[in-house]
Amino acid sequence: MLLICSNYCYSNTLVDKKDNNINFFKKIVIDAGHGGKDAGATINNVLEKNINLQISLILGKLISDSYPKTEVIYTRNQDNYLCLSTRTIIANNAKADLFISLHCNYHKNCSINGVEIFVLKPFKSYFNFKKNYIDNIKNVILKNKFINESIILSYFIKKELSKNNIFVRNIKQANFLVIKHTKMPSILIEIGYLSNKDDFLYINSSIGKKKIAKCILKALITYNNIVCNIY
Numbered sequence: 001m002l003l004i005c006s007n008y009c010y011s012n013t014l015v016d017k018k019d020n021n022i023n024f025f026k027k028i029v030i031d032a033g034h035g036g037k038d039a040g041a042t043i044n045n046v047l048e049k050n051i052n053l054q055i056s057l058i059l060g061k062l063i064s065d066s067y068p069k070t071e072v073i074y075t076r077n078q079d080n081y082l083c084l085s086t087r088t089i090i091a092n093n094a095k096a097d098l099f100i101s102l103h104c105n106y107h108k109n110c111s112i113n114g115v116e117i118f119v120l121k122p123f124k125s126y127f128n129f130k131k132n133y134i135d136n137i138k139n140v141i142l143k144n145k146f147i148n149e150s151i152i153l154s155y156f157i158k159k160e161l162s163k164n165n166i167f168v169r170n171i172k173q174a175n176f177l178v179i180k181h182t183k184m185p186s187i188l189i190e191i192g193y194l195s196n197k198d199d200f201l202y203i204n205s206s207i208g209k210k211k212i213a214k215c216i217l218k219a220l221i222t223y224n225n226i227v228c229n230i231y
Helices: 048-066 084-093 133-163 197-203 206-226
Strands: 027-032 071-074 098-105 115-120 168-174 186-193
Touching: 027 048, 027 084, 048 071, 048 098, 048 206, 115 133, 133 168, 133 186, 133 206, 186 197, 197 206
Parallel strands: 027 071, 027 098, 098 186, 115 168
Antiparallel strands: 115 186
8 A cells, every 4th residue: 555645745855935836855865876896787888887877967957957955965976986885874864855776777688678666665564572662663664654655756757757758667666775774765766778779779868868867857846746745
């Protein structure tokens, strides 16, 4: 069952109203996957880490231009290596309202294509009743709330990409570390398969990168308008 955003969403997360009467997040962390010595997937001398960074910077600029009061925080804004835990620490220390991690996909079957959006798997409802069981219960409830909010945002991203003829395979759940240890709604987007010819050409093009970033921004706006501004 999906839970619509609770009140947390958002007395904390909304900035002052703009002229268009839209509230927006205070802080968004954008995580460009891989970097430095970790190139990610490599096809025809095109490195995943570079595409991830390029789209991250485009998305961040679009957000800043549209909502100058929103602080955009990059886990990396250049070609440097960061371990996975450092990325989550950056987001948690910033007390960010949203975490978006961007990656490219790869598969040995080059016919597989499309965008995949990942959210965390639901936490199991079991606790250590001998120690700190109240805190454990609170943590599980809060984490599952973030998961539900992440699913709603993922749906809007999928819908926006599909409207622009960008194929989305599905919204999936996984235990990736960067979305497991962040303390806010968190998603990981595989923006396409570098191993697929059509995906490769699109996400490696200037037009493709800008279109994907614009779709994500539009989804963020829809998420705020429809869900968060209810409260």
